[in-house]
Amino acid sequence: MTTPTAIVVGVGAERGLGAALCRRFAQGGYHVLAAGRTGARLEQVVAAIQAAGGSAEAVPTDATREAEVLRLFDRGMAPGEGRAPADLVVSNAGNNQRLDFRTLSVETFExxxxxxxxxxxxxxxxxxxxxxxxxxxxxxxxxASASLRGKPGFAQFAAAKAGLRAMAQSMAREYGPLGLHVAHVVIDGGIDGERLRSRRPEAVAERGEDGLLGIEAIAETYWHIHRQPRSAWTQELDLRPFKESF
Incomplete structure (x- = not known):
């Protein structure tokens, strides 16, 4: 019996969505390729998965560089003896920061x-x-919320995420009939992870208990999308904590 393979791009801190996705897929019996820019963080995620009895490996990858993405997929489609080529791929890379539009440089926007x-x-x-x-x-x-609407200070983020959403829709329409399930998940709210807790602890305190999206709960939804029967596929869904206004 062969082990299925998953590729997760955008894995950072152990208390982050990328790492949570890796853990959930490993729990589901997958060998996971954890891809991200920081090798030390990837190794921490992989070590935790292996300690829990799962299968994973770190693949340092800058997903903005074509050659590195090609190398990642070469690895994912030929993962080794006893492992099947990848059939689950997540694109989770992202950055977010509030910036004054008037001082936004071309380099930062790009x-x-x-x-x-x-x-x-x-x-x-x-x-x-x-x-x-x-x-x-x-x-x-x-x-993200910015996939659907731009807010003051987030023009650069909204432009990128709106483009990503449109691309996902185009892919779904083109390749769904050919058997490839393409989905887009709108994370509409703050994620209870290391990034928000370290950069904006005041926002975490303000939201209070259950005011942020739990990373394990988000990961469970991604797993559900992958396991959907093809007679009822999701193309897009949104997730938010029950306290979030929308």
Whole structure:
């Protein structure tokens, strides 16, 4: 019996969504390729998964660089003896910061687009190239509130995420009939992870108990999307804590 393989792009801190996705997929019996920019953080995530009895490996990857994404997929589609080629891919890379539009530089705007949109294009394109000929698989893109609307100070983030969402829709319409399930998840609210807790502890305190999205709960939804029967596929869904206004 072969072990299925998953690729998760955008894995950072152990208390982050990317790491939670890796853990959930490993719990589901997958060998997980954890891809992100920081090797030390990837090794921590992989070590925790292996300590819990799961299977994972770290693949340092800058998802804005085509050659590195190609190398990642080469690894994912030929993972080794006893392991099947990848059939579950998540594009989770992203960055977010409030910036004054009047002082926003071209370089900063482009960097947000590269991380939030270009990386999704590279991951999505390679997933389509490798999985469509096989007639199966799931590709999930992590979106945000900014995928749907721009807010003051977040023009650079909204432009990237809106582009990612439109690309996911195009992919779903083109490749769904060929057996590739493409989904986009709108994370509409703050995530209870290391990034928010370290950068904006006052926001965490303000939201209070159950005011943030739990990373394990989000990961469970991604797993559910992957396990959906193809007679009832989700293309887009949104997630928010029950206290969030919308």
């Amino acid at each position: 960097e947000f687009w590269r991380v939030g949109c270009l990386s999704g294009f590279l991951v999505g394109r390679e997933a389509a190239r490798r999985l469509v000929p096989l007639g199966r698989g799931t590709v999930i893109f992590t979106g």
